Amino acid sequence: MDPLTQGLLGATAARCAHRRQHSVSRTCALGFLAGMAADLDVLIRSSSDALLFLEYHRQFTHSLVFIPLGGLICGLLLYLPLAKKGHIGLLWSIAYCTLGYATHALLDACTTYGTMLMWPFSKERIAWNTMSIIDPLYTLPLVALLILSCSHGGRRWAAPVALCLMLSYPTLGWVQRERAQQAADSLARSRGHQPESLETKPSFGNILLWKSVYRYNGRFYVDAIRAARWVTVIEGHSIAELDIPRDLPWLQADSRQARDLARFTWFSKGYVALHPHLPHRVIDIRYSLLPHEINALWSIELNPLSPESGVGYLTHREDSSSKGRQLWHMIVDGSPP
Known part of the structure; x- marks a missing residue:
């Protein structure tokens, strides 16, 4: 998921746990920065190994077991420059950062790129394929609800509503993915193919139009599936x-x-x-x-x-x-x- 959405979701999680004696803006800032922090793994690169970043992006920094450590590191680093000035103690700084950090890998797993949630126990790249890496229909409501929640006399209900959006939109994406997958499987069978593997993933910026890829008899078949009120197919190519x-x-x-x-x-x-x-x-x-x-x-x-x-x-x-x-x-x- 794009860094802005990751930060917004982290800020929303921290805002839901906010204590009245703490600065709202600094609480959200802690969650926002911690929510983006896992993607610092993109800095792991090598001039002599062009594929190194592919191995480490969404690897250990995105695993479930790393969440407490990631939250601890962010909470410690952000305490003096940010939390302390907002009357936020060290333990609360760590708590807000841990909540923000925890949202990152789970949201990434909803996208199509693949996230090693179970590292170091498994190197499987988990991708639930329910959302595009960038989706304005998900990000823009988060922006609006977080602003409402943090505005003067902030509306505390807005942050829980934003978290409900976090869960409901990927759930809708799962429903859409299942519709697209059924259509893709039917398309393959109409061609006389028994897919050996089949994936459907949302196209850029939406959960209405999906890409279908399946393998059969040494070839890949690529098509588009539009899962609106009626499911329609735009046939593509094979290789x-x-x-x-x-x-x-x-x-x-x-x-x-x-x-x-x-x-x-x-x-x-x-x-x-x-x-x-x-x-x-x-x-x-x-x-x-x-x-x-x-x-x-x-x-x-x-x-x-x-x-x-x-x-x-x-x-x-x-x-x-x-x-x-x-x-x-x-x-x-x-x-x-």
């Missing part, structure tokens, strides 16, 4: 699943590039394919700006001439404004671009 002996015959099994490819495949949950026009580029087909397309948002570039060099990591945002307009039309009226 062959990555087959290393066939697609990358030069790749040495014990080389660094082979290990990097394995890391990228793990991160992508196996939804990888060779770029249709670039023979050394491997794409993650789960994400695209338009949900019925296979135009990946990120990929890795291998180099057959240097098997012991690290792979390159690439992001793709070409023509995003034009695709944004097309996405809007698909959301509003379900028409294909």
Whole structure:
């Protein structure tokens, strides 16, 4: 989830536990900063290893067992510059920060990227696929309710209402995901396919239009599902699943590039394919700006001439404004671009 929403939700959680003798604004500030703090793991990077951040983002800082430690660290660091001046004691500073910190990983798990909630006991990237990473229909009401709660003569009811929104919107997303998944499964079966794996995930900024990806007989099939009053399908494209002996015959099994490819495949949950026009580029087909397309948002570039060099990591945002307009039309009226 985007940092602003994470901070707002953290502030809302702290506001719900606010004590009258404490400064409301500083209580919310503690929750806001702690609510964003887990994403500091994006600073774990290496100039010689382009995939390092993929391993550590949403890893230990986002695990359930790390919440008390994360809250403690934030509470200690923010006590002197922020909490003490608002007549907030050290223990309360830690408590407010822990509440704010606790919201982060759970909200991230509602999105599609994957969050290691059970680290270090499991490296599974949990993704409930009920919300987009950015969703204004979720964020804007949080802003309004938090402002109401923190305004002069603050309305204490606004913070609990905001927490109810936190729970109800992902629940609605779960209902929408199930509708989209049923439609995607029916679509596959209408083609005579028995999906070996199938995922549906919300497209950018909404829970109305969904991307469906399923694997069958060595190929991935990508379609868009619009789950409005009536569920409609916008059929997309298919692409062959990555087959290393066939697609990358030069790749040495014990080389660094082979290990990097394995890391990228793990991160992508196996939804990888060779770029249709670039023979050394491997794409993650789960994400695209338009949900019925296979135009990946990120990929890795291998180099057959240097098997012991690290792979390159690439992001793709070409023509995003034009695709944004097309996405809007698909959301509003379900028409294909």
